[in-house]
Amino acid sequence: MNNVLVLPLIIPLVSAAIMLIFWRWRFIQHFFGILGPAGILISSIVLLNSVRQNGIQVDQIGSWPAPFGITLVADLFSAIMVLMTGLMGLAIAIFSLASIDPQRRLFGYYPLLNILLLGVSGAFLTGDIFNLYVWFEVMLIASFVLMALGGEQAQILGAIKYVTLNLLSSALFLAGVGLLYAAVGTLNMADLAIKLGEVEHPEYISALAMLFLVAFGIKAAMFPLFFWLPASYHTPPVPVSAIFAALLTKVGAYALIRVFTLLFTQEVFFTHTLILVLAGFTMVTGVLGAVAQFDFRRLLSFHIISQIGYLMMGLGLFTVHSLAGSVIFMVHVILAKSTLFLISGITHRLHGTFELKKLGGLYRSYPLLAFLFLIPALSLAGIPPLSGFFAKLALIQAGLAIEQYYIVATALGVSILTLFSMIKIWAEAFWKPLPAETSLLKSYLPAEAPSGAMHILVSPIIVLAAITVIVGLAAEPVFSLAFEAAEQLMNPAGYIQAVMGGNP
Amino acid sequence: MEVVLAIVIGGLYGTGLYMMMRRSIVKLIIGLVLLGHATNLLILTASGLVRASPPLIPEGEVVPVLPIADPLPQAVILTAIVIGFGVVAFTVVLIHRTYQANATDDIELIAEVEP
Numbered sequence: 001m002n003n004v005l006v007l008p009l010i011i012p013l014v015s016a017a018i019m020l021i022f023w024r025w026r027f028i029q030h031f032f033g034i035l036g037p038a039g040i041l042i043s044s045i046v047l048l049n050s051v052r053q054n055g056i057q058v059d060q061i062g063s064w065p066a067p068f069g070i071t072l073v074a075d076l077f078s079a080i081m082v083l084m085t086g087l088m089g090l091a092i093a094i095f096s097l098a099s100i101d102p103q104r105r106l107f108g109y110y111p112l113l114n115i116l117l118l119g120v121s122g123a124f125l126t127g128d129i130f131n132l133y134v135w136f137e138v139m140l141i142a143s144f145v146l147m148a149l150g151g152e153q154a155q156i157l158g159a160i161k162y163v164t165l166n167l168l169s170s171a172l173f174l175a176g177v178g179l180l181y182a183a184v185g186t187l188n189m190a191d192l193a194i195k196l197g198e199v200e201h202p203e204y205i206s207a208l209a210m211l212f213l214v215a216f217g218i219k220a221a222m223f224p225l226f227f228w229l230p231a232s233y234h235t236p237p238v239p240v241s242a243i244f245a246a247l248l249t250k251v252g253a254y255a256l257i258r259v260f261t262l263l264f265t266q267e268v269f270f271t272h273t274l275i276l277v278l279a280g281f282t283m284v285t286g287v288l289g290a291v292a293q294f295d296f297r298r299l300l301s302f303h304i305i306s307q308i309g310y311l312m313m314g315l316g317l318f319t320v321h322s323l324a325g326s327v328i329f330m331v332h333v334i335l336a337k338s339t340l341f342l343i344s345g346i347t348h349r350l351h352g353t354f355e356l357k358k359l360g361g362l363y364r365s366y367p368l369l370a371f372l373f374l375i376p377a378l379s380l381a382g383i384p385p386l387s388g389f390f391a392k393l394a395l396i397q398a399g400l401a402i403e404q405y406y407i408v409a410t411a412l413g414v415s416i417l418t419l420f421s422m423i424k425i426w427a428e429a430f431w432k433p434l435p436a437e438t439s440l441l442k443s444y445l446p447a448e449a450p451s452g453a454m455h456i457l458v459s460p461i462i463v464l465a466a467i468t469v470i471v472g473l474a475a476e477p478v479f480s481l482a483f484e485a486a487e488q489l490m491n492p493a494g495y496i497q498a499v500m501g502g503n504p
Numbered sequence: 505m506e507v508v509l510a511i512v513i514g515g516l517y518g519t520g521l522y523m524m525m526r527r528s529i530v531k532l533i534i535g536l537v538l539l540g541h542a543t544n545l546l547i548l549t550a551s552g553l554v555r556a557s558p559p560l561i562p563e564g565e566v567v568p569v570l571p572i573a574d575p576l577p578q579a580v581i582l583t584a585i586v587i588g589f590g591v592v593a594f595t596v597v598l599i600h601r602t603y604q605a606n607a608t609d610d611i612e613l614i615a616e617v618e619p
Contacts, residue, residue, distance in 0.1 A: 130580055130583075133584075134583065134587070137587045137591070140591075141590060141591065141594065144591075144594055144598075145594070148598060148601070151601055151605075153605060153606075156598070156601060156602050156605065157614060157615065159598060160529060160532075160598065160599075160602065160611070163594075163595060163598065164524065164532060164536070167536050167539075167591060167595075168524070168536075168539065171536075171539045171540060171542075171543050174543045174547070174584055175543045175546050175547070177547075177580070178543070178546055178547030178550055178551065178577065178580065179546070179550050181547070181550075181551055181576070181577060181580070182547075182550035182551045182552070187576075187580075
C-alpha cells in the first residue's frame with residue numbers, strides 16, 4: 001500500500017462531506033473550502049518528491065493485483081498535474097472568500113469546488129481507462145452545477161451548451177472504452193499498452209484511437225470541436241471561470257497526452273501527424289477569435305483554445321524534447337490563464353463591467369493591478385524571462401530539431417497575435433482614460449464581505465504571478481524536471497513495469 | 505443476434521443525434537438519453553454475447569466451465585447507467601429552470617433573450 005497516492009483523493013472527498021453536513025455554517029464552509037485544496041497541495045508535494053526519488057508510484061486499491069483491481073499510478077507528469085490542481089484550487093478558494101455571494105455559498109459552492117478538484121486529481125492519478133471515465137464524470141457533474149449555480153439567464157444558456165457537448169464527448173469516450181475492451185480484453189492502461197502492442201491489425205486500433213481523439217478533443221477544446229468553450233466560459237462567476245480555464249480543458253489535454261504516448265503508438269506517422277495538423281489549426285483559430293473580441297473574459301476564453309494548440313503541438317511532434325515542452329507549457333498556461341481570469345474579476349469588481357470599451361484608467365488608479373496583469377500577459381505572449389518564453393522555446397527547438405518548419409512558423413506567428421491581443425487589453429482597460437459613462441469605483445462587494453476584501457482578492461494573484469516569474473527565472477530545475485517527465489512518457493516500459501510488477 | 509443488436513444500436517445513435525439537432529431542449533435531453541443507451545448496448549454487444557451461462561463456478565470445481573458470459577462489461581454498463589441517471593436528473597432540473605425563466609423550451613427563442 002502506498003498511502004500518499006490516495007491522499008489527494010481522500011482529502012477533498014472528506015472535506016466536501018463535512019461541508020455537506022454543516023450546510024449553513026459559514027465558518028465551516030470557508031475553513032474546509034480552503035483546507036481541501038491545501039491538503040491536495042501538501043500531499044501532492046510529498047507525492048512529487050517521492051516520485052522523483054523512488055520512481056513511479058503505484059497503489060493497487062484493495063491489494064488486488066493489476067490488471068484485476070483498480071490501480072492508481074503517479075509518474076512525474078501526473079504528480080506535476082496534481083500539484084498544479086492543488087495550487088489552483090487553493091488560489092481560487094481564497095479568491096472565492098471575497099467574491100462568492102452568500103446565495104451561491106448556501107447552495108454548496110465550496111463542496112462542489114472540492115468535488116471538482118477530487119475529479120480532476122482522480123483523472124490525473126488513475127491507471128485504468130474506465131476509471132478515467134468515472135473521474136471525468138465526477139468532474140463534469142461538479143462543473144455542471146458550478147456552471148449553472150446562481151441561475152442567471154446567461155449562465156443557464158451557457159450551461160446547456162456546455163452540458164450537451166460534454167455529455168456527447170462522454171458517450172463517445174465510453175463507446176471507445178467498450179470497443180477497446182472488446183478488442184483486447186482489459187481496461188488497465190499498463191496492461192492495455194502491452195496487449196495493444198501485440199494486436200494483429202494495428203489499423204483497427206488506430207481507428208479506435210480516432211474515437212478517443214474526438215472524445216478528448218471535445219473536452220480539451222481542440223479545433224474543430226471547441227465551439228462550446230467560448231459560448232459558456234464567460235457566463236459563471238469569475239472564480240468558477242478561472243478554475244475551469246485553469247484545469248478542465250487541461251484534463252482533456254492530459255488524457256490525450258496519456259493515451260497517445262502510452263496506448264496508441266502503433267501508427268505514429270498517421271495519428272501524431274494528424275494531431276500536429278489539428279494543433280496548428282487550434283492555435284490559429286483560437287487566437288484569431290481572441291483578436292476579434294472586446295469582452296475581457298470572452299477574449300481570454302479564445303486564448304485557452306489557442307494555448308491548447310501549443311500543448312498538442314508537443315504531443316504531435318512526439319519527441320522527448322517536445323513532450324518536455326508540453327509539460328512546461330502546461331504548468332505555464334495553467335498559471336498565466338487563471339491569473340488573467342482573476343484579474344478580470346477584479347476589474348469587474350472595480351468598474352462593474354467586462355466590456356473592454358467601457359473600462360479604462362486602471363493603470364492610473366491601480367498601478368499594482370496593472371503590473372500584476374503585465375506579468376501573466378507577457379508570459380502568455382512568450383516574453384523572456386517569464387515562464388511562457390521557456391515553454392515556447394522548448395517547443396520551437398523541438399520542432400526545429402525534427403524539421404517541422406510549418407508548425408514552428410505557425411507557433412511563432414500565433415505568439416505575435418497573442419501579444420497583440422494582450423496589448424489590446426492593456427491599451428483598453430489599463431492605459432486609455434476611463435470613459436465618462438462608466439462610473440468610477442462602482443462597488444460590487446457582497447454585503448457580508450470582510451473589510452479587507454480587496455486584499456483577499458489580490459493576494460492569490462500576487463502569489464500566482466510570483467510563481468510565473470520564479471518558473472521563468474529558475475528555468476533550469478523546471479527544465480530538468482520536465483525532461484524527466486517526458487522521458488517517462490516516451491518510454492512507457494517503466495510505467496508498465498511499475499504497474500504490472502514482476503508479473504507482466 | 506449480433507446483427508439485430510447492431511441495427512438497434514445504429515438506430516439509437518441515429519435517433520439520438522437527430523433529437524439533439526432539434527430546437528426543443530426537452531428533445532435534446534431525450535437525445536442524450538438515447539445516446540447513453542446506444543453506448544451501453546454497444547459495450548454489451550462488442551464484448552461478446554453469451555446466452556444463458558452466467559459466470560458461476562459449479563459445486564466442486566475451482567474454475568467455471570467455459571463458455572461463460574464476461575461479467576466485466578456488465579459491471580461497466582451498470583456503472584455507466586448509474587452515472588447516466590445522475591446526469592439526466594441534473595439536466596432535467598436544468599431544463600425545468602430554463603423553462604421557468606423563459607416560458608418556452610425552444611432554444612432559438614431563449615437565445616434571443618441573451619443580453
